[in-house]
Amino acid sequence: MKVVFLGTSGSMPTPRRGSSGVVVRVGRSVYMFDCGEGTQRQMVRAGVGFRRKTLIFLSHLHGDHVLGLPGLLQSMSLLGRERRLDVYGPAGTVEYVKAFSETLGGPAFPVIIHEVMEPGVVYSGGGLEVVAVRSSHRVESWSYGLFEEPRPGRFHPDKARALGVPEGRLWHRLQHGEPVTVDGRTIQPQEVTDPPRPGRRIVYSGDTRPYPGMVELARGADLLIHEATFTDELQERAEEDGHTTAREAAEVAREAGAKRLALVHISSRYYDPDVLLEEAKQVYEDVFVAEDLMEIEIPLPR
Numbered sequence: 001m002k003v004v005f006l007g008t009s010g011s012m013p014t015p016r017r018g019s020s021g022v023v024v025r026v027g028r029s030v031y032m033f034d035c036g037e038g039t040q041r042q043m044v045r046a047g048v049g050f051r052r053k054t055l056i057f058l059s060h061l062h063g064d065h066v067l068g069l070p071g072l073l074q075s076m077s078l079l080g081r082e083r084r085l086d087v088y089g090p091a092g093t094v095e096y097v098k099a100f101s102e103t104l105g106g107p108a109f110p111v112i113i114h115e116v117m118e119p120g121v122v123y124s125g126g127g128l129e130v131v132a133v134r135s136s137h138r139v140e141s142w143s144y145g146l147f148e149e150p151r152p153g154r155f156h157p158d159k160a161r162a163l164g165v166p167e168g169r170l171w172h173r174l175q176h177g178e179p180v181t182v183d184g185r186t187i188q189p190q191e192v193t194d195p196p197r198p199g200r201r202i203v204y205s206g207d208t209r210p211y212p213g214m215v216e217l218a219r220g221a222d223l224l225i226h227e228a229t230f231t232d233e234l235q236e237r238a239e240e241d242g243h244t245t246a247r248e249a250a251e252v253a254r255e256a257g258a259k260r261l262a263l264v265h266i267s268s269r270y271y272d273p274d275v276l277l278e279e280a281k282q283v284y285e286d287v288f289v290a291e292d293l294m295e296i297e298i299p300l301p302r
């Protein structure tokens with residue numbers, strides 16, 4: 001599981017940062033969170049294929065988060081994509097995609113749009129689920145959590161043998177959490193396996209003020225990707241515009257017990273992002289400012 005930051009700028013692209021976009025690669029599948037202008041070029045640079053199983057989750061319909069979609073769909077068509085593409089987003093997403101598809105000529109492959117109506121699991125498959133929570137921005141906006149299913153605990157063949165379970169089909173059933181019966185005696189899976197191991201958890205805030213649901217969503221996350229548009233010198237501006245300061249993002253990470261915090265959606269005014277980093281570090285140590293094309297491997301918990 002690998003996270004690739006495609007664009008880390010807030011509101012406007014800068015020489016150093018493109019508009020919002022993050023990709024989580026799981027096996028051969030691509031889970032994209034927001035698709036700002038320039039996303040497709042960053043995908044090319046990062047080597048993210050255009051024909052893979054792809055799901056796009058849009059946080060909200062502000063241009064800096066969605067203007068990359070028309071170009072991306074067009075390139076996918078040109079490259080002969082046939083496989084369906086799924087797009088999740090707030091109310092209005094259908095209309096947005098329809099408008100540019102009708103004007104420019106629709107994509108040559110099925111695009112399935114899912115408007116997120118209520119909080120909860122919006123996608124489930126491929127050994128993980130994606131959960132949406134309504135955030136607190138100036139327009140309808142969603143944060144997303146990508147949660148891998150727990151994996152079965154380690155199986156101990158020696159214990160199974162000692163209990164007289166023959167190798168083969170019965171071992172398989174025990175490994176998958178089913179009890180088996182041998183010579184009239186029932187053996188529970190926990191007698192021969194360790195407890196299930198938690199799956200990995202990645203959370204993406206989208207544009208938002210800090211809000212309680214975010215802390216819940218990010219509880220124990222391996223990586224919290226949180227917007228930090230401003231420093232606390234611009235606290236009032238952050239409140240007016242529905243954004244978060246670096247200090248506040250760090251407070252969310254600390255409260256949620258997230259393992260790592262990545263700051264994104266950096267205002268173009270900060271050429272040197274160290275001011276944001278220093279501010280966040282006063283609250284929460286394990287933080288970095290994401291840069292475009294930065295890649296982070298999320299290891300399996302031990």
Ligand SMILES: [Zn+2]
Nearest residue numbers: 011062064207
């Ligand atoms: Zn934005």
Ligand SMILES: [Zn+2]
Nearest residue numbers: 060062137207
């Ligand atoms: Zn916005």
